[in-house]
Amino acid sequence: MANQKSVLSPIPGVFYRKPAPDKEEYVKEGGNVKAGDVIGLVEVMKSFYEIKAENDGVLAQYFVENEDLIDAGQEVAVIIEQ
Amino acid sequence: MIKVNSPGLQTTVQDFGRIGYYEVGMPPSGVMDKYSYIAGNLLVGNKENAAVLEITYMGPVLEFQQDAVIAVTGGVMQPKINDRPVGMWETLQVKTGDVLSFDFIKQGARVYLAVAGGIDVPLVMDSRATYTLCGIGGYEGRPLQAGDVLKIGTENETDIAVGTRISDHLIPTFSKHHEVRVIVGLCSYRLTEESKERFFSIDWTVTPEANRVGYRFKGERLNFVEREQPFGAGSNPSNVVDLGYPIGSIQVPDGVEPIALLNDAVTGGGYATICTIISTDLDKMAQIKTNDKVRFVAVDINEALEIRKEYQNKIQQIKEQIIRQAGGVQNG
Amino acid sequence: MSRYEYGGDEFIFVELSEAMSLEINFQAMAITRTLREEKVPGILDICPSNASYMVRFNPEVIHPDTLIAKLKELEEEVSLENFEITARAVDVPILFEDPWTHEALMRFRDRHQDPSSTDLEYVARTNGFQSKEELIKAITDSPYLVSMIGFVPGLPWCYQMVPNEQQIEAPKYVRPRTFTPERAFGFGGAFAVIYPVQGAGGYQLFGTAAAPIFEKEQRLYDFKESMTFPRQGDVFRYRSISMDEYEDIRKQVENGEFRYLTKDITFKPQDVLENPKAFSESVLRRLYA
Numbered sequence: 156m157a158n159q160k161s162v163l164s165p166i167p168g169v170f171y172r173k174p175a176p177d178k179e180e181y182v183k184e185g186g187n188v189k190a191g192d193v194i195g196l197v198e199v200m201k202s203f204y205e206i207k208a209e210n211d212g213v214l215a216q217y218f219v220e221n222e223d224l225i226d227a228g229q230e231v232a233v234i235i236e237q
Numbered sequence: 238m239i240k241v242n243s244p245g246l247q248t249t250v251q252d253f254g255r256i257g258y259y260e261v262g263m264p265p266s267g268v269m270d271k272y273s274y275i276a277g278n279l280l281v282g283n284k285e286n287a288a289v290l291e292i293t294y295m296g297p298v299l300e301f302q303q304d305a306v307i308a309v310t311g312g313v314m315q316p317k318i319n320d321r322p323v324g325m326w327e328t329l330q331v332k333t334g335d336v337l338s339f340d341f342i343k344q345g346a347r348v349y350l351a352v353a354g355g356i357d358v359p360l361v362m363d364s365r366a367t368y369t370l371c372g373i374g375g376y377e378g379r380p381l382q383a384g385d386v387l388k389i390g391t392e393n394e395t396d397i398a399v400g401t402r403i404s405d406h407l408i409p410t411f412s413k414h415h416e417v418r419v420i421v422g423l424c425s426y427r428l429t430e431e432s433k434e435r436f437f438s439i440d441w442t443v444t445p446e447a448n449r450v451g452y453r454f455k456g457e458r459l460n461f462v463e464r465e466q467p468f469g470a471g472s473n474p475s476n477v478v479d480l481g482y483p484i485g486s487i488q489v490p491d492g493v494e495p496i497a498l499l500n501d502a503v504t505g506g507g508y509a510t511i512c513t514i515i516s517t518d519l520d521k522m523a524q525i526k527t528n529d530k531v532r533f534v535a536v537d538i539n540e541a542l543e544i545r546k547e548y549q550n551k552i553q554q555i556k557e558q559i560i561r562q563a564g565g566v567q568n569g
Numbered sequence: 570m571s572r573y574e575y576g577g578d579e580f581i582f583v584e585l586s587e588a589m590s591l592e593i594n595f596q597a598m599a600i601t602r603t604l605r606e607e608k609v610p611g612i613l614d615i616c617p618s619n620a621s622y623m624v625r626f627n628p629e630v631i632h633p634d635t636l637i638a639k640l641k642e643l644e645e646e647v648s649l650e651n652f653e654i655t656a657r658a659v660d661v662p663i664l665f666e667d668p669w670t671h672e673a674l675m676r677f678r679d680r681h682q683d684p685s686s687t688d689l690e691y692v693a694r695t696n697g698f699q700s701k702e703e704l705i706k707a708i709t710d711s712p713y714l715v716s717m718i719g720f721v722p723g724l725p726w727c728y729q730m731v732p733n734e735q736q737i738e739a740p741k742y743v744r745p746r747t748f749t750p751e752r753a754f755g756f757g758g759a760f761a762v763i764y765p766v767q768g769a770g771g772y773q774l775f776g777t778a779a780a781p782i783f784e785k786e787q788r789l790y791d792f793k794e795s796m797t798f799p800r801q802g803d804v805f806r807y808r809s810i811s812m813d814e815y816e817d818i819r820k821q822v823e824n825g826e827f828r829y830l831t832k833d834i835t836f837k838p839q840d841v842l843e844n845p846k847a848f849s850e851s852v853l854r855r856l857y858a
Binding site: 163165166167168169198199200201202204224225226227228 | 246247293294295341342343413445446447448526527528
Binding site: 545 | 576580589613615622632719740741795797
């Protein structure tokens with residue numbers, strides 16, 4: 156059975172799914188990720204923090220939209236371990 | 238020595254701040270939540286103005302290269318020594334080689350790490366506080382970076398027994414909905430009566446632009462009384478002839494998005510200020526996060542002074558508790 | 570009518586006038602200077618500003634209402650007639666239309682009243698000058714009173730010592746810039762300023778000062794006692810310089826040899842108010858003698 160792992164944002168701020176407005180999304184839903192891959196960016200206090208996958212697997216779903224305001228500890232995505 | 242393995246999001250060295258230089262445009266900097274700061278220093282037996290680390294949103298990973306006595310206070314962010322959870326608001330012992338790390342922030346926004354002896358960085362204008370805009374004070378005038386090594390000072394005067402703890406009723410709790418008390422005044426005559434009323438009757442949302450300089454809020458547009466602008470003020474109705482901004486004052490540039498000015502803020506400028514957060518509630522501001530809701534509540538000067546007294550009574554209670562529990566001995 | 574206001578429980582803010590004038594600024598200077606001399610216990614900061622002033626205090630030592638009563642008394646007592654200001658006249662070299670502020674102001678055209686011209690061209694036009702050269706001449710012909718310090722460490726608000734009808738006025742940007750180069754020379758409301766450090770700003774940008782007004786390393790002669798150079802009451806003369814002179818001054822700054830040309834002066838507000846032109850001329854004569 157595949158394990159589901161939540162990806163949480165440790166900080167509040169604005170969530171981005173791409174590194175810059177004119178760039179591709181880090182990962183598409185259903186895409187493969189490796190531990191350490193960046194899956195999103197959070198902007199707060201004029202600085203950016205990268206959210207990384209903690210395990211290998213498939214990024215099954217994002218729970219927040221690009222540019223959504225998120226809280227600290229909020230679940231932003233789920234990864235199904237392979 | 239303390240080695241910074243990872244710095245967290247924004248971790249700075251702070252103390253009570255740089256007082257007495259406001260007239261040359263130097264903001265005080267210093268800790269944003271003074272209550273947690275004072276409690277932390279008391280728990281490790283430090284002198285009143287010893288420097289601590291102010292941690293914002295995300296904790297650092299710190300490796301102690303000597304034995305030390307520490308305390309973690311402020312917002313709720315589970316501290317761990319060698320991955321083992323330890324208490325906040327409590328005197329803790331760390332040994333050479335121990336690694337201090339933190340979990341996600343659960344409540345509040347800022348956490349304080351006090352170390353017996355204080356963080357030793359050079360005094361700049363009588364303070365160790367970091368003011369990043371000008372690169373003054375603290376550790377090389379900037380937030381900590383991985384690889385930095387902090388020296389522990391000699392700003393302690395009492396030995397506090399490990400395990401000393403502040404009782405629960407003196408530990409503040411933080412929600413996501415805050416009441417912040419202000420005194421209306423300064424240039425509040427510039428706002429229409431209706432906007433003044435609206436300012437106090439809606440929930441304001443904290444934007445991602447919320448840091449040691451100031452907090453910006455989203456809500457509704459506020460309107461200014463129409464007038465012919467006085468000479469030298471500038472053309473926008475929210476402009477006034479450039480004046481001094483009290484710490485904690487709130488302005489509304491162009492009527493859009495109020496800004497509360499905090500420890501590292503500009504000391505003056507050309508926007509009408511409409512009220513000032515009372516000193517005790519500046520501590521609350523420190524623990525307010527992006528996305529939290531804030532309701533402003535107007536109090537008068539006598540109420541503010543009364544609240545100030547209650548706050549100081551609480552600090553007095555902390556002092557007495559610690560002395561009682563630890564049977565502290567004066568050094569020297 | 571002056572307004573006395575609580576700025577929370579630690580500040581008193583006193584607005585002497587809603588409009589700027591030399592007379593009001595001198596009055597704020599006289600009141601705050603007297604307050605300073607009286608060494609009232611519990612006062613932490615005394616911050617004179619353009620047409621107002623602010624006092625930070627410890628309410629455990631002095632009750633805010635006691636302090637307000639004291640300040641009202643001072644307002645009654647203090648007279649400009651026997652008030653004397655000892656300050657410095659300073660030569661402040663400015664490179665107008667420099668490449669650095671030009672780059673910055675072009676980057677933020679969408680935040681400006683007139684995206685199609687430069688800040689200098691815009692302010693020349695709105696103040697009725699035939700050309701930007703005429704505006705530069707008006708800015709540099711008469712010296713300025715440093716009427717307030719603040720915003721960031723050492724930023725001087727400078728108010729020109731000319732009759733009211735000759736005052737230059739400029740609106741601030743519609744939305745402030747997120748970037749202003751260090752040492753930018755700007756104009757907003759009725760004030761000329763130098764930005765001590767890089768940062769946000771809303772004033773119209775005209776040029777760059779060759780020498781610093783803030784130096785945290787405190788290497789230069791003028792910064793031995795303080796990281797900030799300007800003091801309220803100083804008289805600044807902004808002098809237009811060439812790129813050659815600019816580069817020469819930059820070299821002197823870098824090797825630690827630069828020193829501002831200054832002369833100590835003593836004057837009475839009455840002298841300035843009665844005949845600003847004569848006062849300005851006498852200051853310039855003394856400065857460049």
